[in-house]
Structures are given as C-alpha cells and as structure tokens.
C-alpha cells in the first residue's frame with residue numbers, strides 16, 4: 410500500500426486514497442502535466458518508493474489520456 414506523499418505540485422500531503430493522488434487536486438494535476446508538456450521538468454524527481462513512482466506514472470498517464478480527449482473534443486468544435 411502506498412503511503413501519503415507530498416503533492417507533486419504544491420507539496421501538500423496527499424493520501425493514496427485521494428481521487429487525484431499523487432496530487433491534492435485536479436488543478437495541481439493539470440499544472441504538473443503542463444510542466445511535463447512544456448519540458449520544464451528535468452530528471453530531478455526525489456526518490457520515492459517504487460510503488461509510489463508507479464502510482465505517479467499511472468496518474469500522469471491517466472491525466473494525459475484525459476487531456477488528449479479534451480483536445481480532440483476542442484478541435485472537433487473548431488472545425
């Protein structure tokens with residue numbers, strides 16, 4: 410079982426049961442995703458448990474999928 414970790418964006422402690430884990434909120438999740446997309450992040454992630462890193466990767470993947478759907482939806486409206 411993963412343990413609470415600081416929100417990736419704002420460092421507030423987030424329990425693994427939180428909906429937006431490892432983020433404290435949808436907002437922090439989107440902010441983090443934006444950083445990845447803009448290349449702001451370098452490889453400087455603090456060392457967490459492997460299972461926590463796994464959770465983070467899955468959350469990012471999930472957020473990325475949601476983002477893509479959103480973009481598809483938007484471009485459909487533009488055309």
Ligand SMILES: [Zn+2]
Nearest residue numbers: 416419433437
């Ligand atoms: Zn946060």
